[in-house]
Amino acid sequence: MIFPSVIALINGVLQPTVSGTAAMVHNSDDAVAALLKAKENAIQQTDAWQMYVGSTGSGDQDRWYKYTHPGEDPSSAGFLDGIGDDIKFAMAKASYNFRNSVKEWMSEVLQVLFAAAALCINTIRTFNLIILAILGPLVFGLSVFDGFQDTLRN
Template structure:
């Protein structure tokens, strides 16, 4: 025989159904972040397939680079300056040892990610501790004891004493009060259930936003890493030196997306932690609460967190900027201005000769 479902069992079932998805979402998000890191490690060996092409391109570029400079010095009857000629050899060595170069870059940037992940972990642990304290304090409030209680079915006598004057009640009044108490319990349960469902949906979107940032970051890093040898080869040519600077700056910018996202999540967690502390103070003073994972304040901050993740790439771009293209543009502008000045001087001298 199937036992009847009491209000306590249904309330516990509802709580379990709400809390389990939130816990599973956090575990799933953490596992997916680990999968992305594994995908990056598995795709990096593909760089070796482009190393051969980059070697050929770099060899031709180095030959052209050295020949032009040596011919220029010989044509001007000047001694050959060997120091600028070391650049193609240095870039060629980076192409040959590209996996080690990439590992060095990642090794320098990895501590930033590790430190920010630790900040998020400590913030989450503090929030979990405060939530447990809040749940224990909430169980001592009159509202919870009236509509839930230890039995899960509420306490009608406590509700009657709290909401009505103790004047006694007849049979008809008792029936009416029973209906009123049942409706109050249903309203309390429905209100909390709707808020919990909204919290669950927004929590899912919050985790999805963080996962999207990390996914785009991982895919972009893989593409930049695989095409890195070609960038080193192209950077040997004159006029393309800024390519290497732009590639390195872009790689560092994209790599910093995850640390910036971790910092943003840590800030949101600290805000939630402070709100929970205020909530505990209000429970102790008034016996009621105005903030919980299902209340509007938390939902608003989750929305802010979702919208804030969109700004992560922009914030990361503020940290590292490449000036290679600006230098190239400045040199081109200077060259054009000098050419224009020379033409003007030539025209002026020709007019003087004619006169």
């Protein structure tokens, strides 16, 4: 008859821990979001982002040419050199975009894994409380009989 109060006591002790860790996660999520926003702003100020993505999303080939061919004039290049430079720019832009998409993909995968781990931990906690609520009264009841005293300890 007293076991529901035992379960309430255990849950009362564990609930502040769960609430506290949830609050810490919420605060850390806000901090991570602020850091990601600051990182995004910092990335947009880099030469690589301005060359390969830019404000339009298609990049800036003139800036790329000045960076890769310092001191040369783009108009002095021949027709075949211009085609080669176009291909080099397209490949460099594709490489930059691919690296960024891999980073974003990994970020999404890690966020999903974090959510799955949190769900697993909460599920195990709830399952243990349910098992304790079902088997606890039986163990308390059986522990009064000779030969079953160690069931309470187990």
